[in-house]
Amino acid sequence: MGFAKRLFVDFFYFLQGSGTYRQIRHFVYNFLENERSKTKKYFDLFMMVLILISVVTLVREVKHPIDENLLFFNYYVISIIFFIEYILRLWVVNSVSQTIITHYENDVAMGEEFRFFKACTAVLQMKLRYLFSLKALIDLVAILPFFHQLRLLRIFTLFRVFKLFRYAKTFRTFTSVFSSKRFEFITLFIFSSVVIIISSVLIYVMEANNPASPVNTLFEAFYWSIVTIATVGYGDIVPITEGGRIVAVFVITAGIAVLAFTTSLVVAAFNEKLDEVRENKIVNNLSHKKRYYLLCGYESIAKEVAKNLSKSEHGVVILDEDPARVEEARRDGFDVLNYDPGSIESYYKLGLDWHLQVKAVLCLRENDVENVYTALTVRSINKEVFILSLLNQHANRKKLEFAGANEILYAKEIVGMVSREFIGQPVAFEAIHALRSEYSYIKIEEVFITARILQRFVYVGDLEAPKFRVVLLGIYKREHERFYFNPIDSMLLEEGDCLLLIANGVFIKEFEKHLKKR
């Protein structure tokens, strides 16, 4: 390999290995293309404001004098910003260094000389493909008002509006709705074009030789056809010959058909996309949520759990592959996605940051096979997340443990234990259950000792719980994983300790305020 080629390849290896280069490229990519990036949202908003300024300036310029500075901003500053954006998009849309290196390594692997021109052609093709894409063309047109001295190019300012499709998700959804019915729309377009062409020629033939007819040119015939087929019917051009009117009858009938077909197509396309639009909205909203419960399945116990958890500060997101259950969860007012909880793809679609976003995964299907499968799927993606699972058949407990569930609940065993306790000590049983109940005014609550609380309270006695008519049942010391019942006043408080308090809910709140007061 020649020196120049060697240098060329080395340069791209250097780029590929450079942390700074990768960081900058990644930053620009997030800024322009990454839907999940926060900075992109601000950038999009900024660009939309620029577009709005452009259009307002254009409209106002028609009849009013515009400040020179604003014109300068509109034609030069905005155009330069758009140009920079255009270049940056061209840069990040695909990686030149990656393409060159791949070609080089392929050639080396095949034992051939590095084909420099082939690699360059591939890069060029890649970039050209982007440059001729609709999005890139719109971007280019948006820069043209820079040359506003040419009056025609000034009108391109209006085309900047099309750039909104890049920045507003709603616009993109709108485009995708139409592109999903592309074939039907093309068929409709061909049909309408054929009707318009035939009717234009026919009306011209029928009317043009009649001196009283307003149709004198083929363009007027064409104009009449479009106005008629669109069912607009301005009435400025009307056929006066018998032949012309017969043509009009056919065109009007075809017009009704075209209109009906178009309406039904648009409605059908939106209906089909509605679920996808809703799903995208939920996924998008979820990216802002933190520490929510991912609930897999929506059957009887799951419904009750979802209802109770929705009252907590953490939200609930339900995944279920059954459309009927998904619909039910939606009616109950939950964020629900028709995703299979047992499929890895479902979690990738959600783009989860497990550590920040997911508090726990709850496998609540009333089928152990599904729960084991879901637990295993989640565990294969993330080793840390807390998984709680329902157990339906005692024989499957080991399988769930093996699949990685941290907590397993066997409903039948719970019922057995509840029965035992109820028959043994019914009064004590009811007392404990009343404490746990959300409807009881006497509550049992957890209060965690923070560094801030420790600044004022060192020992248990310092808390002065009895003064607030609060009973300290005990302290759970996380470090020792031990619960200290009825602790003595001289016990040292530590950060992370959990106080278990029993009292009227109002008194507990007052006590908490007292602890957290500076």
Added chain:
Amino acid sequence: MKYTNALIFGTNDYAKEIARNIGKKYERVVIFAMKESEHPQEEGAEVESFDLSDEWGELANTYDMENTIAFCALEDDAQNIFLTISLRAAFAPLTLVALAKNKESASKLTMAGANKVIPVVQTTADMIVDILERPVVSNVLHGILYEKSNLKIVQIEVQDAEYFSGQYPADIDWSRNHGIIVLSVIHQGKTGEFIYSSKAKHHAIEKGDIFVVVGYEEDLKAFEKLIGSRMV
């Protein structure tokens, strides 16, 4: 009240778990299987057949209904309600515990005469939510209630009220003086009140009151000696 017989109606997993958990507390545990269903082989439990159309009055010849507790744990809610209402109609003093799938069935079972209804779905869901939202509370209460820790919860009946003569439960420093925590107190013939409630504050301790107390065995025994005896 100390029951001697336990009758469990149903052969599903719930019924089996009930039999497993309560088996040691009764002299006689009998599982009643529906005639057409499979008869279970539960260790330490007798198995008998029954039909919903049976004449229940005959049971009184075999079991002392005042000292018997019955668990209605049939799979089908409608059958379970029918069974509960049949047993209540036949035996007024019988203590009936019934399982319900949901809230709707739970209220029907109460109307049908069950003394205690365990709503399966709700109980499980509440436990899941407690584990997730209040793990420490859940862990501690679970340990106390289901005897999985050294801490115990007991009911103590006041037999000697002199020690606390004229005192109100809320005014006594139970934890510092006796090493226990009193959760609730039931005055004779009245409903239970948490001692922190305003009602309990205005009621002096009397003979016959029942205290629900949490503590370690030694402290509980000492407290028992002081005022009365543990209810089992």
